[in-house]
Amino acid sequence: MRVSFDDVSVARGQRTIVAGVSLEVPSGTVLGLLGTNGSGKSTLLRAVYRVLRPSAGRILLDGDDVWRLSPRETARRVAVVAQETNDEFGMTVSQAVLLGRTPHHRGFSLDTAQDRRIAARAMDRVGVGDLAHRQVGELSGGERQRVLLARAITQQARVLVLDEPTNHLDIAHRLELMDLIRETGLTTLIALHDLDLALGHCDRVALVADGRIDRTGTPDEVLTTEVLRERFRVEAAIIRNPERERSHILLNGVVRDEPATAAVILKGHHS
Numbered sequence: 391m392r393v394s395f396d397d398v399s400v401a402r403g404q405r406t407i408v409a410g411v412s413l414e415v416p417s418g419t420v421l422g423l424l425g426t427n428g429s430g431k432s433t434l435l436r437a438v439y440r441v442l443r444p445s446a447g448r449i450l451l452d453g454d455d456v457w458r459l460s461p462r463e464t465a466r467r468v469a470v471v472a473q474e475t476n477d478e479f480g481m482t483v484s485q486a487v488l489l490g491r492t493p494h495h496r497g498f499s500l501d502t503a504q505d506r507r508i509a510a511r512a513m514d515r516v517g518v519g520d521l522a523h524r525q526v527g528e529l530s531g532g533e534r535q536r537v538l539l540a541r542a543i544t545q546q547a548r549v550l551v552l553d554e555p556t557n558h559l560d561i562a563h564r565l566e567l568m569d570l571i572r573e574t575g576l577t578t579l580i581a582l583h584d585l586d587l588a589l590g591h592c593d594r595v596a597l598v599a600d601g602r603i604d605r606t607g608t609p610d611e612v613l614t615t616e617v618l619r620e621r622f623r624v625e626a627a628i629i630r631n632p633e634r635e636r637s638h639i640l641l642n643g644v645v646r647d648e649p650a651t652a653a654v655i656l657k658g659h660h661s
C-alpha cells in the first residue's frame with residue numbers, strides 16, 4: 391500500500407509543528423524518519439494513524455484520505471507500534487496481542503479460533519510466545535515493545551508505523567526487529583534515532599528538521615558526514631563494509647561550539 395503526504399501541516403495550539411510535508415512512500419518501502427529530538431517525527435506519524443488531524447494537507451493510503459476513512463478502516467490498513475501505550479498494562483500478553491484482531495471483528499463479536507492462531511503465530515515470530523500468560527505490566531521495556539510488535543503483526547494491516555521501536559531493545563533484538571520488518575514486506579514508516587540501524591536497514595530515509603523534510607534519499611545519500619555534523623551535531627566517519635555491502639557510522643564525538651561563541655556565552659554569564 392502506497393502512503394502519500396500531500397503538503398501536510400500539523401499545529402498544536404498556536405504552534406505549527408509540522409509544516410508543508412510532501413512525501414511519497416511506495417508500496418513495500420521501509421522509510422526511516424530521522425531527526426533530532428523535537429524535530430516533528432512523532433507528530434508526523436501521529437497524523438498517519440489518526441491521532442492528530444493535519445491543519446492543512448492530506449495523508450493518502452493508496453489514494454484514500456486517512457481522515458475520510460473510518461477509524462476501523464484505518465486500523466485495517468495501518469498498524470502502529472507507538473511509544474506511549476499503557477492501556478494494556480492489566481492484560482495478559484495474549485489478550486494484548488489479540489486486540490490486534492479488533493478491526494476485523496463485526497460489532498462486539500468474540501475472538502475466533504483463527505484469530506487466536508494468527509496471534510499465536512505473531513507471538514512466536516517475535517519471540518514472545520513463552521510470555522503469553524504474563525501480565526503486560528510486569529514485562530521489561532524490551533519485552534513489552536516486542537509484544538506491541540506482535541499485536542501490530544496480528545492486525546494484518548498493509549502499512550506499519552513504528553515510533554522509535556528500538557529504544558528498549560538489546561542489540562540482537564534491534565537487528566531482529568529490523569529483519570522482521572523487512573520480511574513482512576509491508577510499507578513501513580519508522581522513526582529512528584539509531585542512525586547506523588537506518589543506514590543498514592531502511593530503503594529510504596527522510597531527514598526531519600524543524601517540522602519540515604530537509605532531504606530524502608537512500609540512507610547512503612542522506613547520511614553523509616556533513617549532514618551528521620550540521621544536522622546531528624556529531625563528528626563521524628562513514629566506512630564501507632564490503633562483505634555486507636553496507637556502510638557504518640563511526641562516531642567520533644559531539645561538535646563543540648566555536649570557541650568565539652563559547653566565550654560570548656561565558657562573558658554573558660558573568661556580566
Ligand SMILES: Nc1ncnc2c1ncn2[C@@H]1O[C@H](COP(=O)(O)OP(=O)(O)OP(=O)(O)O)[C@@H](O)[C@H]1O
Nearest residue numbers: 402403405407425426427428429430431432433434
Ligand atoms: N501537545 C503539544 N503541545 C505543544 N507542543 C507539542 C505538543 N506535543 C509535541 N509538541 C512539540 O512539537 C515538537 C515536535 O515534537 P515530536 O514529538 O513530534 O518530535 P520528535 O521528532 O518525535 O522528537 P523525539 O525524537 O524527541 O521523540 C516539539 O518541539 C514538541 O515540544
